[in-house]
Amino acid sequence: GQQLNQSPQSMFIQEGEDVSMNCTSSSIFNTWLWYKQDPGEGPVLLIALYKAGELTSNGRLTAQFGITRKDSFLNISASIPSDVGIYFCAGRRGAGNEKLTFGTGTRLTIIP
Amino acid sequence: ETGVTQSPTHLIKTRGQQVTLRCSSQSGHNTVSWYQQALGQGPQFIFQYYREEENGRGNFPPRFSGLQFPNYSSELNVNALELDDSALYLCASSPGGTGIAEAFFGQGTRLTVV
Numbered sequence: 001g002q003q004l005n006q007s008p009q010s011m012f013i014q015e016g017e018d019v020s021m022n023c024t025s026s027s028i029f030n031t032w033l034w035y036k037q038d039p040g041e042g043p044v045l046l047i048a049l050y051k052a053g054e055l056t057s058n059g060r061l062t063a064q065f066g067i068t069r070k071d072s073f074l075n076i077s078a079s080i081p082s083d084v085g086i087y088f089c090a091g092r093r094g095a096g097n098e099k100l101t102f103g104t105g106t107r108l109t110i111i112p
Numbered sequence: 113e114t115g116v117t118q119s120p121t122h123l124i125k126t127r128g129q130q131v132t133l134r135c136s137s138q139s140g141h142n143t144v145s146w147y148q149q150a151l152g153q154g155p156q157f158i159f160q161y162y163r164e165e166e167n168g169r170g171n172f173p174p175r176f177s178g179l180q181f182p183n184y185s186s187e188l189n190v191n192a193l194e195l196d197d198s199a200l201y202l203c204a205s206s207p208g209g210t211g212i213a214e215a216f217f218g219q220g221t222r223l224t225v226v
Binding site for chain 1: 116156200213214216220222
């Protein structure tokens with residue numbers, strides 16, 4: 001099945017650093033969601049974006065819905081140990097009831 | 113806590129057997145979607161139920177089937193299990209028909225086929 005392209009695939013950073021990751025698609029999505037998944041757990045919703053150009057924050061996390069509607073970005077400021085995990089973007093073509101297409105994931109590791 | 117619960121959390125089945133996985137949606141949510149997540153990959157859409165009707169299906173064979181009940185809980189059934197069916201199965205609930213796109217996932221069921 002189709003998956004969106006996320007980059008980088010993995011990141012190794014030190015605590016306190018800022019993090020940036022992105023998600024790109026060859027087709028347009030009308031909603032972008034960002035999730036975080038810990039090993040053996042289900043994805044947890046972080047941020048939902050509904051409009052092209054929208055910038056939304058959730059604490060230290062900020063996500064943007066790309067103007068072309070084919071990409072989205074997630075930034076984490078001042079990373080802490082609990083930020084470790086895999087971050088997935090997901091796009092939905094409709095505004096409500098359609099399936100989510102997930103990205104390939106970005107694995108974030110914090111180096112002591 | 114998303115309010116979405118799945119059972120069982122883990123199970124092991126033999127190739128050729130059948131399995132039923134269960135999901136209770138978040139209160140007030142009438143849509144349940146099922147996803148398969150292989151190791152190291154993002155979740156892949158299997159199908160979705162809205163108000164007890166299937167209203168979308170991914171690229172999965174007919175031996176993957178489902179149900180949604182009047183209380184909006186749902187089951188995923190897989191017949192004739194194959195080794196490649198080993199994966200984390202996730203269900204997500206959302207308030208369909210509201211224009212709200214957010215979907216909330218359960219903790220998943222880890223299926224191992226041997």
